[in-house]
Amino acid sequence: MSKLRVGIIGAGRIGAVHAETASFRLPESQVLSIFDVNRPAAEAVAARCGIPAVANSAAEILADPRIDAVLICSSTDTHAGLITLTAQAGKHIFCEKPIAHSLPQIDAALAAANTAGVKLQIGFNRRFDSNFARVRQAILSGEIGTARLLHIISRDPAPPPLSYIKVSGGMFMDMTIHDFDMARFLIGDEVEEIYTAGAVMVDPAIGEAGDLDTAIITLRFRNGVIGTIENSRQAAYGYDQRVEVFGSEGKISTANNFPNQAEVSTGSNIRRDLPFNFFMDRYTDSYVSELRSFVNAILDNQPTEVEGVDGRIPVVMAMAARKSYDEGRPVRLSEIEN
Ligand SMILES: NC(=O)c1ccc[n+]([C@@H]2O[C@H](COP(=O)([O-])OP(=O)(O)OC[C@H]3O[C@@H](n4cnc5c(N)ncnc54)[C@H](O)[C@@H]3O)[C@@H](O)[C@H]2O)c1
Numbered sequence: 001m002s003k004l005r006v007g008i009i010g011a012g013r014i015g016a017v018h019a020e021t022a023s024f025r026l027p028e029s030q031v032l033s034i035f036d037v038n039r040p041a042a043e044a045v046a047a048r049c050g051i052p053a054v055a056n057s058a059a060e061i062l063a064d065p066r067i068d069a070v071l072i073c074s075s076t077d078t079h080a081g082l083i084t085l086t087a088q089a090g091k092h093i094f095c096e097k098p099i100a101h102s103l104p105q106i107d108a109a110l111a112a113a114n115t116a117g118v119k120l121q122i123g124f125n126r127r128f129d130s131n132f133a134r135v136r137q138a139i140l141s142g143e144i145g146t147a148r149l150l151h152i153i154s155r156d157p158a159p160p161p162l163s164y165i166k167v168s169g170g171m172f173m174d175m176t177i178h179d180f181d182m183a184r185f186l187i188g189d190e191v192e193e194i195y196t197a198g199a200v201m202v203d204p205a206i207g208e209a210g211d212l213d214t215a216i217i218t219l220r221f222r223n224g225v226i227g228t229i230e231n232s233r234q235a236a237y238g239y240d241q242r243v244e245v246f247g248s249e250g251k252i253s254t255a256n257n258f259p260n261q262a263e264v265s266t267g268s269n270i271r272r273d274l275p276f277n278f279f280m281d282r283y284t285d286s287y288v289s290e291l292r293s294f295v296n297a298i299l300d301n302q303p304t305e306v307e308g309v310d311g312r313i314p315v316v317m318a319m320a321a322r323k324s325y326d327e328g329r330p331v332r333l334s335e336i337e338n
Helices: 013-025 039-049 058-062 076-088 103-116 130-141 162-167 178-188 205-206 284-299 306-328 335-338
Strands: 004-009 027-033 067-072 094-095 120-124 147-155 192-201 214-221 226-231 240-247 251-254
Touching: 004 013, 004 058, 004 240, 004 284, 013 039, 013 067, 027 058, 027 192, 058 076, 058 094, 067 076, 067 251, 067 284, 076 094, 076 103, 094 284, 103 214, 103 306, 120 306, 130 178, 130 240, 130 251, 147 178, 162 205, 178 192, 178 214, 178 306, 192 226, 192 306, 192 335, 214 306, 306 335
Parallel strands: 004 027, 004 067, 067 094, 094 120, 147 226
Antiparallel strands: 147 240, 192 214, 214 226, 240 251
C-alpha cells in the first residue's frame, strides 16, 4: 500500500479540518468518499476538498472495498457504534474524542477493534502540538531530572451554546478530557486519585443544566507526581493553553501561541496582540501531525501513537473528577472501575 485510501463520516467542524488535511496536506492519503446525515454539509466539504463521492450512508463507505481507513468525525454519541461497524468491515479507524460517555460502550468498541485486528487511533491532537511534544521529550530524556509537579492551564475563550453543554457529557468529559490525556502523556504514568474543586462562575444557566464552568482538579500519579489542571470555560483574552513541569533538576514551561510576535512600545506601556482565539487556530499544525501519524502507522504497519486504551482512561478520569466534585472528596480511579 503506497497511499492510504480514506472515507470520512461526519462533515462538521472537525470533519472539515480532517478532510482538508487528508486531501491537501498529506500526499500519502486520498479521500474517496464522505458521509454526513446532513447531506449539504458533506457536499460542501466534498466540493471544497475535491472529494469525488458523497455517500448516502455510513454503510456505503464501510462496504466500499477500495477504502482502507475511516475517519469518524461525527457527533460523540455515534462514535462507539461506528467503531464497531468499521472494525467489522475490516477497516482501520481514526476516531475523534471522546469514544463514548459510558465504559461498557467503550469496552464493546475497543473489543471489536481488537477482534478485527484493525488499527485504532483516538483524536487527542494536543500530543502532536510542538510545544507539548517538547515538554514530553524533556521529561523522557531526564532534561529536568525527575518530574515532581505538573500544572496544566486550559481556559476556553467562551462557553459553547447551552444546547451543546446539555449533550456534551459535561465539562470534564468534553473539555478537560484533553487535559487528562495531556497529563498522562506528559508524565508517562497513570493517575491514581483525583480531587476536584469546582464552581459555576461564568453563567448560572450552565449550573442549571447540571454542569460546571470553573475547576481546579488535583491529580495524584502512581509514581508520586502531583498535578493540577485548571479549567475555565471563559477567558476574556482568548484561548489560554499552557503547561509547566517542575522536576528535580529544573522546570520546563510553555507559553501561549500568538498569530504574530509584534510588540508595540509607547510612552505609556508595552503591549501585544491577543493569543490565538480557539482550538481551530491554536492547534492547526497538531491536527495535521496527528493524521500524518495515523496514516504512517498504517502504511508502515506500526502501532498508532494514541491507542484505544488512551481513549478509555481519560473518560474514567472525567468520571472520577465529577464524582469528586459531587461528593466533596478525593476519588480513586479504581472506584470508577468497580
Ligand atoms: N480533537 C479536537 O480538538 C476536537 C475538536 C472539535 C470536536 N471534536 C470532536 O469531534 C466530534 C464532532 O465535533 P464537531 O465540533 O465537528 O461537531 P459538529 O456538530 O460541527 O459536526 C458533527 C457532524 O456530525 C454529523 N453527524 C451526526 N450524526 C451522524 C451520523 N450518524 N452519521 C454521519 N454524520 C453524523 C452532523 O450532521 C454534523 O455535521 C465530537 O465528538 C467532538 O467531541 C474534537
